Amino acid sequence: MDVVIYSINKIRGGITQKILERSSIKSILTSRIYELKDAILKYKPNLLVIDSKDTIKNEINLVNQMVIEMGINKVLWLSDPFVPEMIISEVKELLSQEEPANNDSMYENLKQFLNL
Amino acid sequence: MEISKRIVAIVGPKGGVGKTTISANLAIALSNLGKDVIAVDLDLGASNLHTIFGLKQPKFRLDDFILNKVKSLSDIVCETHLKNLGIICGGDIPGIANLDYNKKLKLIRNLSDLKGDFILLDLGAGASNNVVDFLIIAKEGLLITTPEIPSLLNVYSFIKTMIFRRLNLQFKKNNAIIELLEQAKDFNANPHLKTMEGFLTYAKEIDVEASKSIEKILDNFKSIIIVNRVKSEQDANSGKVIQNLMSQYLNIKTSTIRTIREDNNVQIAIAKMKPVILHAPESLFAKDMNIIARKLL
Numbered sequence: 001m002d003v004v005i006y007s008i009n010k011i012r013g014g015i016t017q018k019i020l021e022r023s024s025i026k027s028i029l030t031s032r033i034y035e036l037k038d039a040i041l042k043y044k045p046n047l048l049v050i051d052s053k054d055t056i057k058n059e060i061n062l063v064n065q066m067v068i069e070m071g072i073n074k075v076l077w078l079s080d081p082f083v084p085e086m087i088i089s090e091v092k093e094l095l096s097q098e099e100p101a102n103n104d105s106m107y108e109n110l111k112q113f114l115n116l
Numbered sequence: 117m118e119i120s121k122r123i124v125a126i127v128g129p130k131g132g133v134g135k136t137t138i139s140a141n142l143a144i145a146l147s148n149l150g151k152d153v154i155a156v157d158l159d160l161g162a163s164n165l166h167t168i169f170g171l172k173q174p175k176f177r178l179d180d181f182i183l184n185k186v187k188s189l190s191d192i193v194c195e196t197h198l199k200n201l202g203i204i205c206g207g208d209i210p211g212i213a214n215l216d217y218n219k220k221l222k223l224i225r226n227l228s229d230l231k232g233d234f235i236l237l238d239l240g241a242g243a244s245n246n247v248v249d250f251l252i253i254a255k256e257g258l259l260i261t262t263p264e265i266p267s268l269l270n271v272y273s274f275i276k277t278m279i280f281r282r283l284n285l286q287f288k289k290n291n292a293i294i295e296l297l298e299q300a301k302d303f304n305a306n307p308h309l310k311t312m313e314g315f316l317t318y319a320k321e322i323d324v325e326a327s328k329s330i331e332k333i334l335d336n337f338k339s340i341i342i343v344n345r346v347k348s349e350q351d352a353n354s355g356k357v358i359q360n361l362m363s364q365y366l367n368i369k370t371s372t373i374r375t376i377r378e379d380n381n382v383q384i385a386i387a388k389m390k391p392v393i394l395h396a397p398e399s400l401f402a403k404d405m406n407i408i409a410r411k412l413l
């Protein structure tokens with residue numbers, strides 16, 4: 001699974017999933033925080049697409065926290081205007097980006113800088 | 117000095133990593149937990165702690181103490197709207213950043229005499245003696261960094277500078293150890309002294325007592341690495357990198373890591389001249405700050 005989508009709006013969520021599917025990007029759609037959490041645990045997606053429209057601030061904070069705690073590096077936040085073409089191009093862009101350097105290489109980098 | 121009192125230095129050798137924001141809000145969080153707190157603006161070059169509290173024209177400033185207008189530091193503690201929180205506002209005399217030795221000693225003595233459960237020192241950037249020495253007297257440090265490499269590098273270098281200065285002060289009269297410290301500074305020429313472990317091995321051969329007290333100094337240095345402005349798990353993990361470096365090369369095994377998330381409520385609160393923890397008590401920043409305060413008790 002490449003992408004997990006979170007949207008409490010079934011229509012917007014559904015459209016997002018469809019346009020990803022058209023580009024052969026597999027995704028799963030969730031509309032509750034606990035579903036989102038389960039999906040992240042189960043599929044370890046490369047990218048989360050979070051639709052913040054109609055989502056209350058508390059929920060956004062919760063999602064934010066989860067993203068950090070669960071180690072998701074790539075998140076695309078959607079709000080208005082809802083433009084499917086833009087979503088697909090941003091998703092592709094994010095999925096093609098290299099993973100950020102991991103801890104070990106950061107450690108090695110710092111050691112080199114410090115001449116250790 | 118009362119046993120219960122703790123002086124905590126807020127250190128962040130890179131500018132703009134959040135020292136002042138954290139000092140102010142941690143002070144509030146601790147006072148909310150019922151502690152008597154004084155936050156002291158020791159950023160001698162660019163003081164701004166009072167602005168976070170919305171104090172436009174502080175009644176007293178550190179200048180008043182430095183210029184001997186008052187007898188003791190406790191005379192210039194400004195009240196805040198919180199009952200058990202006082203602040204000492206920074207000075208704005210040009211050249212104050214180059215505090216001379218005697219003035220610094222007097223300041224240090226007065227800091228130790230302040231009354232309270234927690235004395236928080238908001239320090240300036242850089243790793244000059246005027247910054248490093250305050251961490252040495254505090255004995256506890258919150259090392260503030262952002263997840264970026266330049267800041268992480270600065271934190272490590274700062275701690276190393278601090279340890280070396282601490283040891284130099286301690287062993288002023290011990291020529292053999294001073295000599296070894298000198299050699300360790302150039303570890304390309306002396307690779308056997310690259311790690312503190314190596315240093316201790318050689319120190320032990322010269323002077324067993326000294327090496328024991330060095331170990332004790334390292335064990336007693338309490339530090340909390342705070343990674344501020346965290347946006348991802350990856351960011352949060354950057355604290356471990358510093359922790360590993362400190363453990364591996366400086367034999368400091370006692371550090372812990374905390375994180376504070378990026379939160380635009382911080383900017384919003386600054387614009388309102390109100391500490392973010394009061395302005396947005398439910399914000400991510402406030403939550404993380406409260407956790408840090410609770411764990412500090």
Ligand SMILES: Nc1ncnc2c1ncn2[C@@H]1O[C@H](COP(=O)(O)OP(=O)(O)O)[C@@H](O)[C@H]1O
Nearest residue numbers: 131132133134135136137345377378379382383
């Ligand atoms: N967790 C955070 N989220 C967002 N902005 C932050 C955070 N921490 C600090 N900042 C911002 O960073 C800037 C520098 O902070 P400051 O506390 O003045 O740093 P320092 O005292 O280390 O120079 C300020 O504009 C502050 O609003």
Ligand SMILES: [Mg+2]
Nearest residue numbers: 135136159164
């Ligand atoms: Mg500052």
